[in-house]
Amino acid sequence: MKMIIGGAFQGKSAFAQKEFPEIHWVSGEEISMDELMTAEGVLGFHRFIRKEMETGRDVTALAEKLIRENPEVILVSDEIGYGVVPADAFDRAYREAVGRICTQLAAFSTRVVRVVCGIGTVIR
């Protein structure tokens, strides 16, 4: 598993597609759970988490499932935890979920790159 993370609009997707040109990429908000488990590369992984939570699904076991069923996937995800605690309960839960899931996945990943202004820094 590999992860490419960073703030919004930092050129993460372009970076990912350049780094891994052979990969078939799909968008997080458009895929089902089954499709996630067979995907080669996922852009906007945070939006997959949001979509699942909006439809009322529990995401607490998502990281474990992904590690078990699709350990070679490449994930591109926004970092969304760098603000004041949101007033809205859903926003708080979503923010927390993305953090916890990505932390679990980062521990499993062989490579984590953080992209700032289009420039990737390997942090793991």
Added chain:
Amino acid sequence: MMILVTGGSGSGKSAFAEQRVLSLGEGRRIYIATMQPYDDEGRRRVDRHRAMRAGKGFETVEQYTGLKNLSLPSGSIALLECMSNLAANEMFGEEGAGADTVSEILEGVRRIRQQVSHLVIVTNEIFSEAVSYEGDTDTYRKYLGEINQQLARMADEVCEVVYGIPVYVKGGEG
């Protein structure tokens, strides 16, 4: 040794900070808890942290405001979590320091640092987002930003934890 641990929400800061405390060797480990649970969500958060600390030999001290009045056993290893809560309590709480939040907290940290052999402080990066704030919330961000900068100056190590990965910005193993 003083270590400042920062990072976003849900990034694994606490787990890293606890691990860092354990790596500092033997000694009484004091956990300075600053979050006052107001509701179920807060209580769940506290419970989760308590479960994480279980078995690591921490004594918990609750200090929601007035850090400078805290007296700790000399030679102990202290973990203060979290500066963002302490700053909010000082700024907004009835017994808080209000407009003197920054100076009160920094004085408290200085005093604790003199008492213990190692101090690890967890703070929070709340400064990069699209929403803009006014009034008290903006003042709070300003206070916490100032506190973080001053703490980083005092600290031997400053580490940002990114999804559990330590990224050292001052000193450290990086």
